[in-house]
Amino acid sequence: MLPDLRGDEVAKTLSSGSTIRQLVEEAAAELRGAGVSDAVRQARDLLQIATRLESAFIFAHPEFSPDESEISSFRDLVSRRSAREPLQQIRGRQEFFGLEYKVTRDVMIPRPETELIVEEGISLLSGVANPSVCEVGTGSGCIIVSLLHGMPDAIGIGLEKSPDALAITLENAVSNGVVERLELRESDVFGALKQGESFDLIVSNPPYVPLEDVSSLQPEVRDFEPQMALTDGGDGLGIVEQIVNEAPAFLKAGGHLLLEIGFSQSPAVLRMFDPGIWSKSGAFADLQGIPRMIRASLSAS
Structure with a gap:
């Protein structure tokens, strides 16, 4: 003051x-x-x-x-x-989509380009009554918490492999007033979902950095953000492909999938979508013109 x-x-x-x-x-x-x-x-x-x-x-x-x-x-x-400790971790918080999020070394720092998923998710579900959302890999919770905050009638389930990250998601859900509409489960990808559970929207910012590229990242990212949230330990497409293949079992007919991807990955990711299962898919660019988000819709039939 x-x-x-x-x-x-x-x-x-x-x-x-x-x-x-x-x-x-x-x-x-x-x-x-x-x-x-x-x-x-x-x-x-x-x-x-x-x-x-x-x-x-x-x-x-x-x-x-x-x-x-x-x-x-x-x-x-x-x-x-x-x-080279990130300023956001020193401060302990970061603004995202008009809300404030606690950040620690247990979670990725929310980034402006990820707001594209929130904007598109709210737009896609604008005509859906009481929409349901699932996030794979909540991290700080910035995506699913922002979605629920922007859709007061929505409910969600957040899946996260790291118990420490899940605790941060919970804190941010409480501080941003959506905790009563969000269920959190410790889960490797969709592992904690039950048969018959389905959603209008599934979102994820998965670990898409190829392992060979991790050493060239900025020290703030490479040395201070959780490696399991950065890379799948391979070419960066392993978990992305798993989500694409398994998501249809948990989407309602006509439901949507939104994924953040890395630079130059859009052609490979778009090829993962079976046209017999998905009615349409496409890549969307961030403010720098880089294809950053994949949107796909499940066939309605």
Whole structure:
């Protein structure tokens, strides 16, 4: 929050301690040296976390000196970011589709391109009464929680192999007010679903990064996000293909499947859909023009 200080009182806070300007400059130099992009902005973000000062105050009062405990905390945060720990994990939260999500090293950090699945899912089910949704691999829960938040009459089941990730999903379902409409199950792909359970929509952001590409990922991703959520340990298409093959057993007639995929994977994934089972399938690009989401609909008959 903003300290309750007038201009003359701000000046009185100056001492032998470091000022905001000095702290940001020193931190930006350290971050830049560690290969962190947009170092000045990230230094200010870290200072805001450490001091709980509003960003407007940090910009307006560069000569203000935080207290020593805040400076110590800030320098610890800078060291963590210099080691390439993601800012979102340091902050402990990330905004997604207008909602706030807790993030830890147990889950993937929600990303803007994944919002495409939420937007398309809400659109597809806009005319369906009391729609049902299943997510394979909930992670933070950002997809299914956002879907349920955007469709107040919807219910969902979230499947997740990692118990630690499932706990984060639960926290985010509670904090975003959808927990009463979401059932969570520890599950490897569809393993925890029962015969006869079916849904209007199945969604997934599966581990699609080929194992051979993991070493070339940014350190923030490679070293700090769960590998089981990044790669299937093979060509990145193994779990994708399993979902495509097994989803029809759990979709209602005319139901939909939405999958996030990686760069250049759309031709291979589209070939997985049997035209005798699926009525239509297609790839949709993200804001950068990269085919990022596959949408397929089960035949109505």
